Amino acid sequence: MRSRSRATVAALALVVAGGGMARAQQVPNDQPINVSNDTIVLDELSFTVSKTPQRLIDTLGGVSQVTQADIDRAQPSTVSDLLRTVPGVSTQVSSNDPAQSINIRGLQDFGRVNVLVDGARQDFQVSGHNANGSFYLDPEFINNIDIVRGPISNIYGSGAIGGVASFTTRGIDSILAPGERWGVEQKVGVSSNGLGAFTSTSAGYRYGDIADIYGQFLYRDQGDYRDGSGDRVRDSGSNNFGGLFKFNYHPGDGQTVSLSALSQKFDYSNFGTSDEGSRWRNNVVTSTFTAGYKFESPDNPLMNFNSKVYYSQTDYHQTLVAPDATYAALGAVPGDKLFDRIGTFGFDVYNTSRFTTGAFNHTLTYGFDAAFDRVTTEDHAGGYVSALTPSGDRHLLGAYVQDEVRYGDWLRVQGGLRFDNYGLSGGGYSSSGNHLSPKITVGVTPIKGIELYGTYAEGYRAPSITETLIAGTHPFPAFDIMPNPNLRPEVGHNFEAGTNLKFDNVFRQGDSFRGKLTGFVNNVDDYIDQANVEPGTLVCFIPGLPLNICQNIPGATGVLPAIQYVNIARARLMGVELEGAYDWGGGFVSMAGSHTNGKNLDTDLPLNTVAPNKVSGTLGLRFLEDRLTVGSRVTLVGATSKRVDTPSGGYGLVDVFASYKYNDNVSANFAIDNLFDRRYRAFLDSANSPGLAAKFSLTVKLAGK
Template structure:
């Protein structure tokens, strides 16, 4: 056993043995949720002196009905703005750090992020959204595939649903859902304010990172308005060995606006617009490329909740997202060559929840449907882009779900979803349909302890690239790309058991403990995987006869355990998340490595509210990377253990007008990798200092 493995397992064991350590930063008070019977089911709120809790934060991502994450009979995690702000996240990877079952990857110098849940990623297996708008950009190339481009400075909450349990939230998400929610004015206003503004600046020493944002916001009885502009500039960073990584920096700018109108108790209308631009360089020397990626996201959401009836709670969400990536070759090979990939995705999502009783049984019946259309344009020079074909894809679905309160202790969720898809290019087309059911049974053993079991199926239509890829790879390896219009959709079947535990006054008066755990096994049939059929003639590769494409393979099995615990005593808090995930290809028997292995994240913090102090220590560790990396350069490819520190200071005499923060990531300058290929080292020790002025 390596030293890293011993340290990680020892740290994890210590955390599990101590109730003070088995907890996490808790940031959101348990909110009043509407039970299926229509009666107000109010969870016990923490006193004002105690912060709110992340697992108590309200989310509707899993079931469409608003409830606290700890009360959701699904593997859900929520990160709130207070929790995110502590360590001044620079990337989407930072936003998702420590969430069980989730791995986020970024290639050095690539602001786009690949998100993996429970070993599944790429081509929509994880449905990534901003305010409910799908982010479907996909470009296949050496070492990259599906990536999302999001400015972390604009995100106020992150909701994650793991596995194919959210039947009501869109097609294709057999891995799970990540919904990034942008900030509202109420997230930014100081106590007692109705309008204001703030300026934030952050500096990171490792890459000379400079970030800044200016925001203005206002609220009234009928309106909530926020507008923000932000920018960042980071140079090449240094790995844990102290050496700079070429082409690892980027620049970005963003503009964001949101207005929420509530003219009366029946109607709410929200309009948001977000635009970000990322400039960066990929590669060096003869293959260097200059890239600019522009992203636009627009949403228009209307909610109708007439007080006169409980049968109508109607939400309509119109969305539009566009990612336009332009690349120019600046090296000596094909100097000046232009490449463009543009993906536009308009969508609609409409659903209604009716609350009623049949005898003593309460119901929350949700009926809805959604649809989106991907249009992909991909060119290189004057022709098609070899790895990423252009084309169109339309996916539409409808569903019905009933949340049933059978008794005070026993609940049932039954749902079924129907999906259809069709896609086409200039020469090929494909279409299919699928039905996806779900059943979840929850039982409250004693007050504060709930167990649940769930069985769900989900469906993912093949992507445009997987189905329609065609053409010839550029020299010196001119093998052929072969389309496969006969690709069958992937279907996932998931069995899950979980527990939700929440107690107060555990170790001392007014403290809170919340613990959410799940055990799962997923079988993915007709798993779509790439192949390369290399043909040799006389000991040499015959590229003209070799082919590359995508095909259905036999079943893939994924299984694991995830646990998330939070504890808060007001003056101190702590947290632990654990993940143990494994997977294999049942056809070949080969185990999967993508996003799997064992991970742990531990946080210990203290706060002194009277003096405006909040600080702590974080540990992140991972095992099970042996098959993903080579370690001949001294990097800890088989696993790693990282440490970090953070502290925030809000002088009470300034009435929350100023917050200063300092954090240290990778405290001991550890050499490690967190990606699937033997790429560059991850960032070494980084000291960040930042401040926010509110007025």
């Protein structure tokens, strides 16, 4: 029976192994791996699904995490570098703008993926030919990333019908080990292929058990990179200067008062979101401020109180350098400026109570949250920004309750309910609405190490300011874009089923296997998308030429329909995701995969934002008493023609990496991305991705007790 069990688990490992990379200490054969220290990533803790600490392998849903070890190995220059192997996740990146946009299960833009930085919403959006919802964050500020796929985490704020991407920034524990009182860390990195260099300086101090303080400063400079054919990708360079500050104060047992501030300034030049036309100099300043209070009573399990208030803001400044014919015809001259700002004030207050009723153990979480968006645009260079990214205000209010009930060690039931209310105004229009979103999950463990679960959860996304209020004329060719104050909110109805696999001591004492397999169907009512509406507008196809003259030139005019955001009756997204890892102490192997289909049920046409199939695998080996780790990562992406304007062929990438830890204070990382210099373009991206790039970083720390 023992050999049959091992063979079964081995087969499951080959089928389900995936996603996150694995980490484990080399241990003697008679000792299990200490999962609280250096672990398989699916044993890491996450707060994102239920707001209570839970191991990823025990979450009843599609949840992944990118850890600090993953970040060190990848040596990323963008957030997208960290997410490309996460199942069900893709990113949209413009080569001439350092902003990032996250796509989960084919849903993105306008808050369908709730992006959080230290719990603060990132709701920035500017209309153009790139993603309609993005954020700016240098990966050197990131400690870990939690990804929740689907609307199973609706207690984390309104709108997340696609999922949640929660970024936790570095802090005092990033540079100080337990028992250390002070520390200074210097990290420098250089990369080939135009990806430039960075320097990061961090310092921290612990005032006993009373308080701690952490600060970090970063400068990154990147030039234009070349794709796999050696062609330079124009305007792909930028520079960033940023700072991070955190302070924690512990006034009593179980109490923490926390403050944080993150600010970044990005500078770059481009030809706008279409990569042609007028040339602009861009300056983006993004800031996130948080203040929180937490009290976990050491004597009362009914009290685990958390509250956070935050403000996030993105200022997007553009200065005209060289106008094209369209802008020149409107009187725009070099030096004219555009300005776009979104500020979001929000808070989240909740409590978790743990108690028992008979044979049932309860973890009850209840609270309320709010977010207030204010968009302000000014345009002194043509008027397009103020029309296409309109000013306005929106509020999102919510209240929620969720109870996880456990019966013995074989049954878990999670039931939740969220109430959402929104209001939106601007440009003489207004809209509002509310909704109740239920959630029910049942998890059963028929055999130790195997947990089966099923979920029904709803998500509610209010229309954004831009979708509702956009009103103006597109630059050449000049067609109209119309507002729609009658837009209805989107409602996602998500059905999900999955299996969690957790086995230790499979082939030898101390090894571990973790795996997650998830299937889902997400039916979205009143999905919002752009559509052509009548009547059309007679336009001139010759830039800068007046219409009355253009009409006398054969073929120089035509009728273009207006564009408007409208509700599609129904959209359906369905797919399967798998991930897992096997770690035997001397090394690890992991794989991940995802397949998603999405279509408009009214027209039976595919949705343009559904990413192609993806499979990735990583193999790592440890040497020199675990001080040296070497390995390789393979990523295979399928072909797609869903976006008729930018179809992409399938491609495969091979990366290699090595990490060496000389001692607790000195470490180095080396990596080569796209080892075979493959020419490819990632799904939805505006230009070809980088070819071969070699990366090296060195970290030196001084610390004392």
